[in-house]
Amino acid sequence: MSKTDKIQGVRGMNDVLPADEAYWRRLEDVVADSMRGYGYQRIRTPIVEQTRLFVRGIGEVTDIVEKEMYSFTDALNGEQLTLRPECTAGVVRAAIEHNLTYDGPRRLWYSGPMFRHERPQKGRYRQFHQVGAEAMGFTGPDADAEVILLCQRLWDDLGLVGVQLEINSLGQAHERRAHRDALIAYLEANAGQLDEDARRRLHSNPLRILDTKNPAMQALVEGAPKLIGFLGEESLAHFDGLQALLRAQNLPYRINPRLVRGLDYYNLSVFEWVVDGLTICGGGRYDPLVEMLGGKPTPACGFALGVERVIELMRRAEPELAESLCDVYVVHQGAQAGVAALQAAERLRDSGLDVVMHCGGGSFKSQFRKADASGAFAAVVLGDDEVAAGEATVKWLRADDGAAGSGQQQRVPLERVAEVIIGFVQDEG
Ligand code: ATP
Ligand code: MG
Numbered sequence: 001m002s003k004t005d006k007i008q009g010v011r012g013m014n015d016v017l018p019a020d021e022a023y024w025r026r027l028e029d030v031v032a033d034s035m036r037g038y039g040y041q042r043i044r045t046p047i048v049e050q051t052r053l054f055v056r057g058i059g060e061v062t063d064i065v066e067k068e069m070y071s072f073t074d075a076l077n078g079e080q081l082t083l084r085p086e087c088t089a090g091v092v093r094a095a096i097e098h099n100l101t102y103d104g105p106r107r108l109w110y111s112g113p114m115f116r117h118e119r120p121q122k123g124r125y126r127q128f129h130q131v132g133a134e135a136m137g138f139t140g141p142d143a144d145a146e147v148i149l150l151c152q153r154l155w156d157d158l159g160l161v162g163v164q165l166e167i168n169s170l171g172q173a174h175e176r177r178a179h180r181d182a183l184i185a186y187l188e189a190n191a192g193q194l195d196e197d198a199r200r201r202l203h204s205n206p207l208r209i210l211d212t213k214n215p216a217m218q219a220l221v222e223g224a225p226k227l228i229g230f231l232g233e234e235s236l237a238h239f240d241g242l243q244a245l246l247r248a249q250n251l252p253y254r255i256n257p258r259l260v261r262g263l264d265y266y267n268l269s270v271f272e273w274v275v276d277g278l279t280i281c282g283g284g285r286y287d288p289l290v291e292m293l294g295g296k297p298t299p300a301c302g303f304a305l306g307v308e309r310v311i312e313l314m315r316r317a318e319p320e321l322a323e324s325l326c327d328v329y330v331v332h333q334g335a336q337a338g339v340a341a342l343q344a345a346e347r348l349r350d351s352g353l354d355v356v357m358h359c360g361g362g363s364f365k366s367q368f369r370k371a372d373a374s375g376a377f378a379a380v381v382l383g384d385d386e387v388a389a390g391e392a393t394v395k396w397l398r399a400d401d402g403a404a405g406s407g408q409q410q411r412v413p414l415e416r417v418a419e420v421i422i423g424f425v426q427d428e429g
Helices: 018-037 051-058 061-068 087-097 143-159 173-189 196-201 215-222 233-248 307-317 334-351 364-374 384-389 415-429
Strands: 048-050 070-073 080-083 108-117 127-136 163-170 268-276 279-287 298-308 328-332 355-357 376-382 391-396 410-415
Touching: 018 108, 018 127, 018 143, 018 307, 048 087, 048 307, 051 061, 051 087, 061 364, 080 163, 080 279, 080 364, 087 108, 087 127, 087 215, 087 298, 108 215, 143 163, 143 233, 143 268, 143 279, 143 298, 233 268, 268 298, 279 307, 279 334, 298 307, 298 355, 328 334, 328 364, 334 376, 334 384, 364 376, 376 384, 384 391, 391 415, 410 415
Parallel strands: 328 355, 328 376
Antiparallel strands: 048 080, 070 080, 108 127, 127 298, 163 268, 268 279, 279 298, 376 391, 391 410
């Protein structure tokens, strides 16, 4: 290996390049607006947390804790730390630590990178991003319905189509235990049909077996005892309540009895949003978690969406989304014009316009090529002629910019350039 070898990024961890920025920015804007629209406040927790937080909060026998966490020992003080694989545990930790629910319920949201050591493939990465919301302190199904409506609004505002809601109820722990006993008995009676993964999980996490993607086990799983049959009156009332609210909002959903979610802390409602068999968002209620992490018992529900998967759908819905580099591109030639151009660019920025000033010289022709490629709607041109007259030429670049038309130009006194360009933007509405 030589000292000048190319050093590459880490497998499964992506660069988000400027070409994709338009999608990321739209998603971030829509998310921030929608969260505000429902009274959610943003919280930013650290990317690194104590490993114990996830082991306790997510559950020891989950995929994440068993094999997906980036954990390490802090070389300086021996602490066991982990790059967050999800954010709910961190948000709940922070809410407890800072007593955020002391004066009543609290709605929080977050956005940021998560880390899971999975096999990278399309839509599955080792660093990926999630946006999520957590409603803490609410017991009733109205809170569950509200986070679901918030998701639906996100899909609508992002222009996604075909996103389908699946829901289920996981009941309470004692109901799941009764179901689990029945499930283990059923699976043991059919042990010959279990694959290796299922045999390993039979006693540790049999519920997860229902989530198997192995085609050979589908019939077995289909015939397994269903949790819904083990739910008591209160759990059923909560589930019915949620469904009544969704129906009242004309929000279509499908009950998927096999929807179990990967994380241990869920109870009652769980849901996923699915497009063509791919899950883009999952959530539900996790009433036990706050107490499990050392807080006062506080019911809660929320969701997390996978940003990369959502952006892939945005791209499908709108393949051409692109941002222009700037509003105005400044073209200039000659030493004096260079000084005037730098000044003109600053004045234009003072007026709120996004300006790229050409740097590095070159012919007018090559500079105009760059101006066109930048997506700017106007070029400001400064040559010796213009500078001598204390003027600039404003050239309108886009054919679709109505009245002015592409290629049209006008001479304008230097001090009026910003005014003329802004007047044009306002006329165009
Ligand atoms: P899957 O079954 O696809 O592994 P999950 O149940 O592990 O998903 P959650 O922990 O519920 O996923 O995370 C919520 C969302 O985050 C998922 O619906 C998905 O959109 C996204 N997500 C999860 N893991 C990844 C990953 N490795 N790469 C990209 N996105 C991911
Ligand atoms: Mg997973």
